[in-house]
Amino acid sequence: MRPMERDCTLFKIQNLGNTVTTKKIGLYEEFVCHEKLNSASFLHFSWVDPIKYRDKVIAKDKKMIFFLLFPAQGVICFFSNSESDLFFVTSKLNTEFMMDVKKINIFDSLEKSLKFNSDQFRLVALQVITLFGDIEKATTFSYEDTKKSEFSNILKEGRISHIEYYHKQAKINFSIDCQSSVSFYDTDTFDEIKNVLEGMVEYFEENTK
Known part of the structure; x- marks a missing residue:
């Protein structure tokens, strides 16, 4: 089961x-x-x-x-x-x-540093919410394709709603939203998800001591 x-x-x-x-x-x-x-x-x-x-x-x-x-x-x-x-x-x-x-409020911790242990995780993208009048607009920015100098301006204009990562061992992408919910794809297997969660648990254990 x-x-x-x-x-x-x-x-x-x-x-x-x-x-x-x-x-x-x-x-x-x-x-x-x-x-x-x-x-x-x-x-x-x-x-x-x-x-x-x-x-x-x-x-x-x-x-x-x-x-x-x-x-x-x-x-x-x-x-x-x-x-x-x-x-x-x-x-x-x-x-x-x-x-x-x-x-565990994992989103706040990641939003401050925008990184995991580089041995297991790679930051892929950020979804940022910006306000235009009374209308909110969600835009996804690729971490690799966006210059680091541009991120400071992007974050000043909006707030992060999702952070997407790649797990090197499981070879799958997953995202974390502002409510600290970790989301996987329907095609991901239980073992792949377990590997990601195990890596996250180890990371936060080492970085919250």
Whole structure:
């Protein structure tokens, strides 16, 4: 079983040492550990969300979020960017496993330096939002084709909304938006995505000490 969602959100475990195991909670909620990989565990949490109409439950929507848990670095990568779903799952992690987690604002860190570890990542492009009167316009600038001296002027005139990178080992592109959501393409495999996320986790572990 592999996640279909291609948007990821990273969280830092505040109380490092706690972990997640397979656990059934009542009739409709369950944490399941699918497999333990070299540096991470692959899990999911499922639950039933009632659909109401005029205060009456008319249907039940089964939901599921997959995630990678990197215990050595104390980081969880959720395959979702839904704030409500993430809030629900992280609250369950807290109540069931006493695990306190906090979202990692990776976009702000990258926006300041505009670089990753050059051994793994290469900056490809920036999408910048500029305002023309009351109209916002999004423009993508290639990092290689734009002179570095021009970037300062570009950033003065607008704000960065997306940063695109290339991962040298997985050989895929991915982007990070201003909400710190990491997005991959539908053609990217799970192993390729895992390699990118593993590299990101290692990078932030080394650069936030």
